[in-house]
Amino acid sequence: MSQKIHHYSNGEVTIVWQPELCKHSKLCWKGLNTVFNPGKRPWINANAAATNAIIEQVKKCPSGALSYFMNEEGASHNSIS
Numbered sequence: 689m690s691q692k693i694h695h696y697s698n699g700e701v702t703i704v705w706q707p708e709l710c711k712h713s714k715l716c717w718k719g720l721n722t723v724f725n726p727g728k729r730p731w732i733n734a735n736a737a738a739t740n741a742i743i744e745q746v747k748k749c750p751s752g753a754l755s756y757f758m759n760e761e762g763a764s765h766n767s768i769s
């Protein structure tokens with residue numbers, strides 16, 4: 689398995705990004721552009737919105753490319769370091 693997995697955390701929630709799954713629906717850009725901005729590098733800024741707003745947007749990703757976990761629950765899944 690050579691899937692790339694990226695993590696972006698604001699200290700409370702961690703956004704998990706799997707680029708190979710992205711269908712480029714643009715839902716995340718349009719829904720929460722302060723966090724998901726493909727014109728920036730890195731394109732995800734986990735500090736640019738409240739944790740709840742991030743979670744709500746991540747849940748709308750239709751492809752599964754975006755997921756999240758709460759830091760206090762540990763990074764037991766997707767634990768590539």
Ligand code: SF4
Pocket residue numbers: 709710711712713714715716717748749750751752753754
């Ligand atoms: S919402 Fe999901 S599938 Fe759509 S662009 Fe964002 S990461 Fe990709």
